Amino acid sequence: MSVTVLNSHPILNKTSVSWLGIERLRSACLGMVILDIESLSPIEDQLLTRRELEKALRLGPGRRRSFFAARIALKNLSRQLNLIEGNRPDRTIETLGPDGLSPCLAESGLYCSASHSSRFVVAVAHWYPIGVDIEAVSEKILKIQHLFISSREEQLISKAGLDFKQSAMRVWTAKEAAAKALRLHLLRAIRDVEVIKVEKETSILRYKAMTYPVSHGEGGGQVIALITCENF
Numbered sequence: 280m281s282v283t284v285l286n287s288h289p290i291l292n293k294t295s296v297s298w299l300g301i302e303r304l305r306s307a308c309l310g311m312v313i314l315d316i317e318s319l320s321p322i323e324d325q326l327l328t329r330r331e332l333e334k335a336l337r338l339g340p341g342r343r344r345s346f347f348a349a350r351i352a353l354k355n356l357s358r359q360l361n362l363i364e365g366n367r368p369d370r371t372i373e374t375l376g377p378d379g380l381s382p383c384l385a386e387s388g389l390y391c392s393a394s395h396s397s398r399f400v401v402a403v404a405h406w407y408p409i410g411v412d413i414e415a416v417s418e419k420i421l422k423i424q425h426l427f428i429s430s431r432e433e434q435l436i437s438k439a440g441l442d443f444k445q446s447a448m449r450v451w452t453a454k455e456a457a458a459k460a461l462r463l464h465l466l467r468a469i470r471d472v473e474v475i476k477v478e479k480e481t482s483i484l485r486y487k488a489m490t491y492p493v494s495h496g497e498g499g500g501q502v503i504a505l506i507t508c509e510n511f
Contacts, residue, residue, distance in 0.1 A: 296399075296499035300480055304505050307494045308405045309389065312356045316348045316400055326350060326369050334375060345400070349393040350374050352402035353382055360404060362387045392459045396501055408508040410460030412452040416500050420447045427451055427469045432477075439477050445502070449482055450474050452504035453493045457484055460491075460508045 298313070305311050327335060331350055335343050353374035357363050362385050363372060376383040384391050384404055392411045393402040403411045424447050428436070436446040458468035475490070476483040482493040482504075489510060496503040 296501075298496050298498035298503075300494070300496040301498070303480065304494050304496045304503060307492075307505055307507060308403045308409055310356055310360045310404045312352045312359065312402045314348065314352050314355070314400050316344070316395065316398060319348055319351055323347075324370070326354075328370055328373050328375070330373065330379070331375050334379065345395045348395055348400035349382065349402065352400045353384060353391065353393055356391070356402045356404055357384045357387070360384070360387075360389075362389070392456070394455070394459075398499065399501060401503060403505060405507050408460045408462075409506065410456035410458065411503065411505045412455035412459070413501055413503045414448060414452050414455075416444065416448050416502055418444070420444060420451060427454060429473070432474050435474065436477055441477070441479060445479070445497075446477050448502040449477055449479075449493075449495055449504065452495075452502050453477075453482055453484055453506065456493065456504045456506045457486065457491065460506050461486060 323332060326347065327350060335346055338346055354369050354372045357372055372385050374382055374384065382391050382393050389404045390407060390409050391402065391404045392409050393400065394412045396413050396415045398415065399413055401411055401413050403409055421444055428447060428450055432450060436443060439446055453474060454468050454472050455465065457472045458465045471486060473485045474482060475485050480495055482495065484491045484493055484506065491506050491508055494505045
């Protein structure tokens with residue numbers, strides 16, 4: 280299906296948070312939406328398609344809340360990118376891919392990705408494989424760093440001159456985003472995707488001799504990582 284995008288950089292949904300680096304993230308993809316989850320009040324029979332509702336009913340309360348948030352963000356993104364008719368009901372906009380796991384944007388065929396923390400949900404779209412992850416910065420990351428940071432990456436972080444916790448969050452979110460863009464199981468991404476450069480605004484990943492840039496954003500105690508894979 281051919282897609283006409285009237286505005287390749289739609290207006291970012293307003294939240295009460297000032298996001299550092301958000302324009303860089305937006306310029307790295309076709310479209311981006313960030314929503315404050317607390318501001319969302321979804322009505323199931325008005326929001327979800329039949330497939331989405333069937334999946335939602337199988338989820339527990341916590342996971343259902345984040346599932347709803349991702350659906351709203353993806354449907355919002357579909358509208359911002361002019362992928363659907365303006366008066367089309369939300370319950371007819373499919374955001375659950377054929378595999379029942381991956382997100383999609385209606386029938387557009389665009390690549391997309393979504394992620395949520397306890398406070399925010401973010402959805403992105405691009406012509407090429409894309410992945411996004413958002414996480415709240417916490418001390419927990421220091422307790423589990425040995426699970427996802429290799430000794431070589433730890434040395435890299437130590438030499439980067441950044442706060443170790445902030446750098447560790449960038450490594451974690453970058454690998455999560457890479458898992459989505461490269462269609463890898465997270466455990467495989469942790470093992471096989473290597474961070475070869477980490478900085479406050481941008482990092483670089485390597486996977487199977489290919490390198491991929493990562494854009495970082497930060498706000499409200501959250502860190503966002505976005506990766507696009509034009510050469511994947």
